[in-house]
Amino acid sequence: MTNQNIGTIVTVIGAVLDIKFHPDHLPNLLNAIEIDNNGQKLVVEVAQHIGDDVVRCIAMGSTDGLVRGMEAVDTGASIKVPVGKETLGRVFNL
Template identity: 60%
Template sequence: VQFDDELPLILSALEVVNRKPRLVLEVAQHLGESTVRTIAMDGTEGLVRGMEVADTGSPITIPVGPETLGRIIN
């Protein structure tokens, strides 16, 4: 993913803009001064070059409570 301005921090969550269903990417590596390598948290069908991606400004988070009780999360 390429950025015109400052690169997001490693482990930051990015979101593909105007995509249904929602697709979150995690920054895994900085590649030069304007590009990051990401890991998609779901399928990438339909992604094409030039799609807009927004930095959420925070890492991926998982809710804590009854909905995650008894689950293993990596």
């Protein structure tokens, strides 16, 4: 099994989250972070390194139900959009 880079949510204000990671494993800017929100996968994107091993992220969905202390997993990659019938007729602004 591969080692996962796991952080902890420290602040949730609307669609903005601050997540603390180990000092040697801060995710890169624009990385996708996944959070298990009561069985629903929420993806957030790293927007800023704000110091003290904390990254500021923007949620791509509802943050209802998120609380401090929840785990957040760095995917090590940017947000991906599927190609095919799933996105046919859709418009994306990322």
